[in-house]
Amino acid sequence: MRIGDLAAASGLTTRTIRFYEQAGLLPAPPRTPGGYRDYPEQAATRLTFVRSAQDAGLTLAEIRSILALRDSGQAPCAHVTALIDQHLDDTERRMAELTRTRAALRGLARRAAVTDPAACTEDDICTILVSPRT
Amino acid sequence: MRIGDLAAASGLTTRTIRFYEQAGLLPAPPRTPGGYRDYPEQAATRLTFVRSAQDAGLTLAEIRSILALRDSGQAPCAHVTALIDQHLDDTERRMAELTRTRAALRGLARRAAVTDPAACTEDDICTILVSPRT
DNA sequence: CTAAACCTTTCAGCACAATGGAAGGTCAAG
DNA sequence: CTTGACCTTCCATTGTGCTGAAAGGTTTAG
Numbered sequence: 001m002r003i004g005d006l007a008a009a010s011g012l013t014t015r016t017i018r019f020y021e022q023a024g025l026l027p028a029p030p031r032t033p034g035g036y037r038d039y040p041e042q043a044a045t046r047l048t049f050v051r052s053a054q055d056a057g058l059t060l061a062e063i064r065s066i067l068a069l070r071d072s073g074q075a076p077c078a079h080v081t082a083l084i085d086q087h088l089d090d091t092e093r094r095m096a097e098l099t100r101t102r103a104a105l106r107g108l109a110r111r112a113a114v115t116d117p118a119a120c121t122e123d124d125i126c127t128i129l130v131s132p133r134t
Numbered sequence: 135m136r137i138g139d140l141a142a143a144s145g146l147t148t149r150t151i152r153f154y155e156q157a158g159l160l161p162a163p164p165r166t167p168g169g170y171r172d173y174p175e176q177a178a179t180r181l182t183f184v185r186s187a188q189d190a191g192l193t194l195a196e197i198r199s200i201l202a203l204r205d206s207g208q209a210p211c212a213h214v215t216a217l218i219d220q221h222l223d224d225t226e227r228r229m230a231e232l233t234r235t236r237a238a239l240r241g242l243a244r245r246a247a248v249t250d251p252a253a254c255t256e257d258d259i260c261t262i263l264v265s266p267r268t
Numbered sequence: 269c270t271a272a273a274c275c276t277t278t279c280a281g282c283a284c285a286a287t288g289g290a291a292g293g294t295c296a297a298g
Numbered sequence: 299c300t301t302g303a304c305c306t307t308c309c310a311t312t313g314t315g316c317t318g319a320a321a322g323g324t325t326t327a328g
Contacts, residue, residue, distance in 0.1 A: 002275080019317090036276080036325090052264045055238070059314075061314090070259050073256075081243070081247075084246055088236065088239045088240065092236065098232065099229070102222065102229070104191070105225060108190055108218050109219060115211060117211040120211055123176070125179065125200075126204070128214050128215070129187050136305080147286095157286095169306060170295090
């Protein structure tokens with residue numbers, strides 16, 4: 001299976017596949033006499049896994065760590081579970097932060113609605129974003 | 135006012151101030167005979183504005199565009215309002231996406247809780263993240 | 269035999285907002 | 299006059315996941 005076939009099978013580009021190899025996510029396959037990469041069937045499974053894990057929000061580094069465990073013969077279950085929990089925490093922290101940001105932006109929008117452009121002098125730069133010095 | 139004083143007054147580092155100048159956020163000030171930057175009082179106001187705008191989640195590029203309007207003699211109110219609304223939309227889109235990601239992660243966590251490590255063969259890589267082929 | 273489609277490598281760059289470090293110049297106090 | 303704090307410039311790097319381009323080699327169909 002050449003890289004173009006694998007790309008078609010996985011829905012990735014050949015560039016991305018080479019990038020994944022370089023990033024340690026996909027083992028370097030044997031080469032044809034002409035120097036072309038010649039992939040075994042499992043390569044497609046591996047790429048499917050990488051994309052699934054990415055969809056779950058894992059980084060390539062984390063995915064690499066899971067694959068490394070698997071490749072060393074261990075079941076990565078415990079590691080995967082820990083990563084999922086960690087990302088769950090992360091996601092919740094980011095949501096809390098976005099909630100704060102949204103509240104701040106809503107406050108600014110309200111302020112913008114009642115701001116008189118004429119009241120905004122050059123010294124203030126912008127009275128919506130910064131309270132004018134009193 | 136030299137850069138160190140301005141840094142102390144604004145709570146930024148001298149490096150960041152030079153970076154802001156280079157990024158077009160702070161006009162290049164006159165220099166002393168020794169080549170040191172010599173800032174007018176307004177520089178502090180300007181930096182305060184930059185930080186406030188950043189706190190609101192605006193990017194440096196957006197802040198630059200507000201300052202450019204102001205420097206060209208126009209009141210940037212309408213532009214600022216548009217930017218705020220746009221960031222509000224953005225924030226809400228990202229929150230919706232995080233909500234989806236969180237739901238996916240929760241599903242995976244539930245699955246991880248009931249997964250038997252022994253059921254996870256080498257071929258599957260990880261049955262928590264990818265359903266085994268049937 | 270030729271042209272197209274495919275493959276190879278390597279280096280560079282994107283966005284984002286700084287930060288680190290090197291190598292050297294200037295200024296005020298003691 | 300020296301020490302040390304402060305200043306100057308420029309280049310490189312951080313993290314993330316690719317993508318672009320250049321310059322060339324291989325394979326397959328007609």
